[in-house]
Amino acid sequence: EAGVAQSPRYKIIEKRQSVAFWCNPISGHATLYWYQQILGQGPKLLIQFQNNGVVDDSQLPKDRFSAERLKGVDSTLKIQPAKLEDSAVYLCASSLWSDEAFFGQGTRLTVV
Amino acid sequence: DQQVKQNSPSLSVQEGRISILNCDYTNSMFDYFLWYKKYPAEGPTFLISISSIKDKNEDGRFTVFLNKSAKHLSLHIVPSQPGDSAVYFCAASATLQGAQKLVFGQGTRLTINP
Structure with missing residues (x-):
């Protein structure tokens, strides 16, 4: 069984630039989570999808972060514009x- | 608010001895608890879990204990091995508003020191 795939593995951008991350979950998994883990801290939930619907985005900074899950499978998380504190x-x-x-x-x- | 707390940032144990990692939670709605292990540059991997209807779950060298009245759980690793050196995350789950919340x-x- 293939695992959860994410790309890219690493990204360096300047502040105020935009960036997007991609995720392909395990086949058949209805729930998809995006977590942010800052160095030295535990993962913090940003957004949770059930199929293609959002069930929790209470901790997502919606002025700069957005996420979607098309057709209830793949998901993208975008940051625009990025700030230094988004390093994670x-x-x-x-x-x-x-x-x-x-x-x-x-x-x-x-x-940076 | 920190609903799940691991008060020890680090722990050092000699190889072959027992490692005990502790976790406290505040929300009585949590009904399922998990431990994850994380190596550098990798995502967390599931290790062991326990339902709130149990007080102990064992899987090989790993045992998780749950004390609901104290809202406390612990992970015991015995005997500890060098490959166990990693960051361990405690997580708690509750079904709220029709969805599983994982904190x-x-x-x-x-x-683990040789």
């Missing part, structure tokens, strides 16, 4: 209804 |  690892995870979540390798974003 | 602690960096 962005983790995508997927799960069946109430099972454990499986994570991708993450995208390490550095904003 | 993570800050992590504990475990170092």
